[in-house]
Amino acid sequence: MKCEKISRQMTALWENSQEPSLPEDVRRHLGQCESCREEWEQLSVLMAELDAVEEVQPSTRLRENFYSMLDNAKAAPESGSGPKNTLIEPTIWKFTPWAGSIAAGLALLLAGFWIGSQQTDSLVESVPQPKTVAAQELESLQGQIESMKEMMAVYMMEQRSASKRIQAVGYTDEMSKLSPDLFEALRQRLNQDDNVNVRLASLNALTRFAHQENVRAALVDSLPRQIHPVMQIMLIDLMVGIDEKRAREPMQQLLNSAITPLEVKDKALRGLGQLL
Amino acid sequence: MLMLAVKNGTLDSLGPLFERYHVKLFNFFLRLTSNRETSEDLTQSVFQRILRFRHTYKENYPFRAWMYRMARNLHADHYRKHKRSMETFDESHHAEDSEQLAVDAMENKERKQNLLEALHRLPLEQRELLLLSRFEGLKYDEISQIKGITVAAIKVRVHRAMARLREIYFESSENGGNAQ
């Protein structure tokens, strides 16, 4: 009985460990019990052998196939439809970069810089080495591009066409930081745009920055302002996902309100159970 | 957070998830099936399913557990479809090799081969469990979520699987198993 318990203890020591140390009582037992000692030795050899098995690399075909599948899925986002997508007109999601309203020269300039900035991105990520002067220049260029793109995005978010506004919101995908102007513009789109697709796109854009306190607060604040069930459900999902307990109150209000659709109430109820 | 973005329509966020996990998944399948091509196909299928069922992803559910759950299901489907051919392959493969390997031993490559052989002689359920806990580095509570049984039960099963693997690997199983 004692040996069996020790044996179980010994196996458990290897959970997520490559060199576990023996607790004192096990060590003492091993000093007296040869069969357990042998078991420990075998276990150690076996675990070391298991850990030494090298990973095999898949062929390049796998990566190629994956990204072409992803591209296909992006071209037809409605195909994997769940309950949410059915309520949204799918065509608006198509994203055409730099539509005609922007001066062609500027677009070209940006495209050139963008390619440059992408290249430095991958460099910086793969090899962490001291920055060269060129890298510093590129970095400062990147900063300039980002603020230019940001200006364009903020500006374009005011356009009359909903699809243009969605496009503008989409530009923020490439931005690593959320400036106060951009934040304000996205917040306005999220709460006040009369097109649900624009509101949804803004929510997605802000979600990327949901680790920032100001963004979280704005998202909590947005929940009672939303009247479309898709927006309500997405926001509740997000609040639960980021464990934002301040959302409990607006969720409770949705639950209590007579005009809240049943599916949203259901979501809110489950969300409240998760946000404890 | 990445999967939440995928769920909410930012499909590009699946890219980083693919980069992070595809080699692990591929190796998981490879050790289950011993077939590269099948393993690549299965890996691809996992990501296909993730895309297709992204709306069912629960925010509070750890992504890794969710992903391996799909991986297990896919492999189970595959296994059911190809059971006959795999069994014949496995048997002929092991009957001859294991004795020979027991005699040979000790050279590094052969030891590794020996180990993989031993793994393949485990019942599928035990092999899968060791792959998840040892190769994929999952914690017991993650495995418990994947398999839908308690952590305590996982502990017991890992223990049994390890005992069995030890027996096979060190060829001490001649006089009957003692791992229950």
Ligand SMILES: [Zn+2]
């Ligand atoms: Zn003992």
